[in-house]
Amino acid sequence: MDGPSSPIAPSGRADAGVGTPWLDADEQRAWRAYVRMQGLLAARLNRELQLESGLSLADYDVLVQLTDTPEARLRPFELQHELQWEQSRLSHHLARMRRRGLVEREECSEDGRGAFVVLTEKGRQAITAAAPGHVGVVRRFFFDGLTREEVAMLERLTTRILDRLSDADAETQGDVG
Template structure:
């Protein structure tokens, strides 16, 4: 806040802010609902599976996965426990140093993400991509990248195809 008081939003700034606040939960809820109906996966399941599915060997150190996903180690640990119980992932000691642990997709986990990904992409298209013009989509991506960079967040690997 400046010495002269708060910098209130202009009408156009407020319109943009409210549009973001309304758009994100609505679009996200539709895509999450489709994901659960189509694949029986939660958003958290899919996030973990898509990151691991895009890595060499379908494995990653747990600490690196938590950092990449911007999750606490505790949150990730609870999520991995639920996924391990369903046979989608397993934890393994890191063979080279014996100190760390990795999370690895099981063969069932690989099948799960390979089955879920095309259905998830269709949902993303239906609720977001195909609604926007190519120019709007480019602008949307540019804004997202700018905000990601500004916040110092590492870019997630692309989802497997």
């Protein structure tokens, strides 16, 4: 739970000649601010959530996905797709959550390899108890500081970056040029 790098280039490099892709002064400042913001924000959200409910952000995300599903159960690979997590991260995390009684494992008759992750009553109570506080923290630290135009722009902007990241993944996978 930390974040991308801060000052980006060593020894005050900024706006160097063509060929080297350094950032200019505006970009440097923006990058530093972004990086620091996301690091502190994530740390704060994690800490508050942990203190108030004993859940980590990762737990929270998994539980939300499960409650958003009719039967409160999902195949791990579906969960993986929703959360965009690495497979082994999910596997390890589900194992830990199972140990804590937040979810259960259920065999899958249709596919002998697979399984279902099922929300337990304890899991449901945990997410129900945690959600209002967590949303409140997000609102207090994030949205209360932004105008509606900024929120809209933020969505456009982050979505665009997201597309670039996905495109790069697709290229690496599918061997397109």
